[in-house]
Amino acid sequence: RRKWNRMVGVLGEFEEGCSTSIGRLRQVVDAMDVEMHAGLASEGGSKLKMLLTFIDNLPNGNEKGNYYALDLGGTNFRILRLQLGDERSMILRHDVEQPIPPALMTSTSEDLFDFIASSLEQFVEREANSSDLPLVKRRELGFTFSFPVKQTSVSSGILIKWTKGFSIEDMVGKDVAECLQQAMIKRGLDMRVAALRKDEALKFNLNLVKAIEEITIHVYVNDTVGTLALGHYHDEDTVAAVIIGTGTNACYVERTDAIIKCQGLLTNSGGMVVNMEWGNFWSSHLPRTSYDVDLDTDSPNPNDQARGFEKMISGMYLGDIVRRVILSMSHELDIFGDVASSLLVPFILRTPLMAVMHEDDSPDLREVARILKDTLKIPDVPLKVRKLIVKVCDVVTRRAARLAAAGIVGILKKIGRDGSSGIMSGRTKNGGESSGKMRRTVVAIEGGLYVRYSMFREYLNEAVAEILGEEIAPHVILRVSEDGSGIGAALLAASHSSPS
Numbered sequence: 001r002r003k004w005n006r007m008v009g010v011l012g013e014f015e016e017g018c019s020t021s022i023g024r025l026r027q028v029v030d031a032m033d034v035e036m037h038a039g040l041a042s043e044g045g046s047k048l049k050m051l052l053t054f055i056d057n058l059p060n061g062n063e064k065g066n067y068y069a070l071d072l073g074g075t076n077f078r079i080l081r082l083q084l085g086d087e088r089s090m091i092l093r094h095d096v097e098q099p100i101p102p103a104l105m106t107s108t109s110e111d112l113f114d115f116i117a118s119s120l121e122q123f124v125e126r127e128a129n130s131s132d133l134p135l136v137k138r139r140e141l142g143f144t145f146s147f148p149v150k151q152t153s154v155s156s157g158i159l160i161k162w163t164k165g166f167s168i169e170d171m172v173g174k175d176v177a178e179c180l181q182q183a184m185i186k187r188g189l190d191m192r193v194a195a196l197r198k199d200e201a202l203k204f205n206l207n208l209v210k211a212i213e214e215i216t217i218h219v220y221v222n223d224t225v226g227t228l229a230l231g232h233y234h235d236e237d238t239v240a241a242v243i244i245g246t247g248t249n250a251c252y253v254e255r256t257d258a259i260i261k262c263q264g265l266l267t268n269s270g271g272m273v274v275n276m277e278w279g280n281f282w283s284s285h286l287p288r289t290s291y292d293v294d295l296d297t298d299s300p301n302p303n304d305q306a307r308g309f310e311k312m313i314s315g316m317y318l319g320d321i322v323r324r325v326i327l328s329m330s331h332e333l334d335i336f337g338d339v340a341s342s343l344l345v346p347f348i349l350r351t352p353l354m355a356v357m358h359e360d361d362s363p364d365l366r367e368v369a370r371i372l373k374d375t376l377k378i379p380d381v382p383l384k385v386r387k388l389i390v391k392v393c394d395v396v397t398r399r400a401a402r403l404a405a406a407g408i409v410g411i412l413k414k415i416g417r418d419g420s421s422g423i424m425s426g427r428t429k430n431g432g433e434s435s436g437k438m439r440r441t442v443v444a445i446e447g448g449l450y451v452r453y454s455m456f457r458e459y460l461n462e463a464v465a466e467i468l469g470e471e472i473a474p475h476v477i478l479r480v481s482e483d484g485s486g487i488g489a490a491l492l493a494a495s496h497s498s499p500s
């Protein structure tokens, strides 16, 4: 009995440490807003990098024609062609996805880009035989490269660092366009990078190249930016995009005059998409427990607070926070005994399994018992302990979802769409009756955690509404926008292509 009480105590203490009261969430909203300002004010001014993307022209549904996308962002590499027609009709015509050979992830930039170029070459060759493609000499292509890149134009940028298991040292600090360009020239694919200076372009176009086709790489796209583009293609009130999957990130449309660190930016629309890299967000208001501190210490990049926000909210980590709490509870109760050594293995409990336990609605928590037995090698856990474990999952997911919600409202606050600026900014579509009318605001959202974990989604939606309040909440719509990193890049190639 005493042991039981102590175990319940461990859970109670954890739950208290994870508190996301509305007051706490409002502090996180404000901190996000403040950090966004700081990251826009100067380079390195905040943990939020607030990277410029040079994208100002989001697709609006009027695009037509065939566009391509290359998508390199994780374990797979994908090439696709998108055919756009009237009234937002979109057909995914040709879509090839293949795993990146793991050896290439830690090889040289030359090897990696040669693989990409050769895949593109095969794609083009196969397409040449396709009957539905009108004869085109020029192909417009968007390139999703979902790693932190410091861009200098819409189609050039320097790799800041690798993430997600990639580590190709010679590539850090290099221009990604240049690497791709060189690889394609070697393969005899004639491509043109839109932002390259003319003399360089001429140099690259020497007759050495057997000019099969001309491919214009138009844009670099981060996956969140692709999600925003896809959202905006379907709904022009889309102002921001959030991804919550293995990792997490967000981007939004900022006014160029608010981007203080880059004076004199001019775009046609007066706005530019900013890639926040919000996984790095940190604030003392984040409810951090000893389990989070330990997870950070044990992570491959042990650095106090590094990607602190991401470690509290993304799929890579949630399961492991749960494992750590169960481990701590197990110290109090013999039931886990010494058979529980699996509990010591980091990341053994993956987030999708944690979700299954959380959402187990069988009266005897059969799924929980199964996962404890099969994955953590703890058989015969009594029902009342299983119930506590479901509670642990709930606490971890609820905190994650509510913090993500506060982050989203932080973005809305920064751009005056949270209703707090008093004037309820903006005009209605037809230009009239602007005062007192809250403008419709859409946030595109995707990622396995939000899309496939319904408890997470419900907590997040609920918290956004709770923070905004009942007057503002109905004007803010979270809309799932799946497959933005592929399709969104092709759409951006379309909206940035010069009219032919």
Ligand code: ADP
Pocket: 074, 244, 245, 246, 247, 314, 315, 316, 351, 352, 353, 355, 356, 446, 447, 448, 449, 452, 453
């Ligand atoms: P990416 O790896 O590019 O972020 P996704 O957006 O599909 O890809 O997210 C995958 C992540 O989402 C997984 O790593 C996992 O953490 C989480 N996830 C996937 N399915 C589920 C699920 N059913 N329940 C909870 N989390 C899930």
